[in-house]
Amino acid sequence: MLCVRCSTRVCYVVVQCFKMTSPYFLQSHSIITRSGNQNAGCTPEASLGSKLTNRRRKVDTVSSVTVKVEEEEARVSEQNRPTLDHSSAGSCHGALPHCTAHPKAETDPALPLSLQGRRRRQLKVEYEENKDVKALKKEHWEPPDWKRQLGYIREMRSARNAPVDNMGAEKCYDTQASAHVRRFQVLVSLMLSSQTRDQVTAAAMQKLRAHGCTVANLLATDDQKLGELIYPVGFWRTKVKFLKRTSAMLQEEYGGDIPDSVEGLVRLPGVGPKMAHLAMDIAWDKVSGIGVDTHVHRISNRLGWLKTLTKNPEETRKALEEWLPRELWSEINWLLVGFGQQVCLPVNPLCSVCLNQHSCPSAHKNSPTKRPKAGHPRSTCPSSSSKAKTEPEQESSVKDERTKVEPWQTTVSPSTQRRRPKKQS
Incomplete structure (x- = not known):
């Protein structure tokens, strides 16, 4: 049995070969399809065998409307069948029944509306956003405490x-x-x-x-x-x-x-x-x-x-x-x-x-x-160089503390008084 798939409907082609072993009959071949076409390959000498075969394989008559529809489907399947080049012909040879033909993107105006609607629609590809990147963008930083x-x-x-x-x-x-x-x-x-x-x-x-x-x-x-x-x-x-x-x-x-x-x-x-x-x-x-x-x-x-x-x-x-x-x-x-x-x-x-x-x-x-006070057991006698470094720091700290205690009292040095703007006479 040979099966060919298309995008619209599956068409079956039945090929049967009968070999009569009796000496009274000769070899006969008959091909019966759903479309109603019979192609007999019988030889002229085998008329009796063909008569017996036709009696056994009577095919019901199909209405003319069904025949036209199936002929259109066969023609569409032939048009939609992909063309294989020489490079891919070898790989697909022998596996033709499993190959699926892709439909054309454009619409043939000559086809009936019923067949046009049966074509496979194009899939819309949507890409999902990276959730990890999106979460990083929305991350709100703040100090822990x-x-x-x-x-x-x-x-x-x-x-x-x-x-x-x-x-x-x-x-x-x-x-x-x-x-x-x-x-x-x-x-x-x-x-x-x-x-x-x-x-x-x-x-x-x-x-x-x-x-x-x-x-x-x-x-x-x-x-x-x-x-x-x-x-x-x-x-x-x-x-x-x-x-x-x-x-x-x-x-x-x-x-x-x-x-x-x-x-x-x-x-x-x-x-x-x-x-x-x-x-x-x-x-x-x-x-x-x-x-x-x-x-x-x-x-x-x-x-x-x-x-x-x-x-x-x-x-x-x-x-x-x-x-x-x-x-x-x-x-x-x-x-x-x-x-x-x-x-x-x-x-x-x-x-x-x-x-x-x-x-x-x-x-x-x-x-x-x-630093511990002078005379404390943990206190050490600093050298002269350390005294020279620490005394200005102590003086500056005293000035800072004086400013903290009485910040509203501002002192003006003599040099600053000379820079005071002169009053108009």
Whole structure:
């Protein structure tokens, strides 16, 4: 039996050979197909044998409609049969019944609709996304113990008696002034606070408010008088120029008010990203980012709140904003600033009184070891060279401690007094 498969319907071709062993019959061959065609290969001498064979193998008559359909199917199977080249003919020779012909991609308009619908449709190949890579993209990094550390900082800052709580930018503007004047005074206090203690900034803002801290008044004040008002803030000569140029830009472009976007604020002379984000939070009541100054930058690196150590406050701001919840962006600045002013000091931090001393990776590492007093059994007599090295350090530590105890008392050296701006006669 020979079986040929096609894409539409399986057609069977039955080949039967009968060999009569009786001497009265000769050899006869008959081919019977479902299409109704009979091709007899009988010789003229074997008429009696062919008659007997035809009597035994009577084929039912098939209607003309069925014959036409099957003829179309046979023609389609012949068209869809793949053409084998010489290289593949040898491999497929002898296994033709098991070869499956692939249908054509295009549709033959000459075929009936019933046959066109029976063709195999093209498969749509879809690639699954790599779940491992997708999970890595969504991985949210955060410090392991930051929530407990933040809770301890809140507990240590519950008294709110740090300089930033009483003399920060939120306390330096005139509450009785109009809205645009208050916003301008917030911006001026932030500009003066750079490289300056909050106590000095608050004193300078008090003198500016008494003089009239508005855009028009600052433009009408000469540089000499403005320098006397803001002295002794850090880099007061440069800040006088910044205040004048910023006031001119605000008058021309914003009608005396300050911009309501970070992009507009950083365009002003002397205004950086930290000042811009704080101004948006305090003046406009909009949280646009974390205001990172030297205290936030230092403490975030000490606590291990960053994946890698950062080199400047701007890098620290971007690293913190990647994992810190947005609802904490406004609170984190004044929390860490006051914590840095009271406990986590730049030099000689008070790790012994800090509640995070057991979880902070930098605890007891930044503070120098205390030497035993003179006459103690464990004390040793240092050499002259060691005395020369330790005495300046002790003097600097004493100065730092004096500054911590009385930070509001600022001393002015004689050389600094000579650089004081001259008062107008």
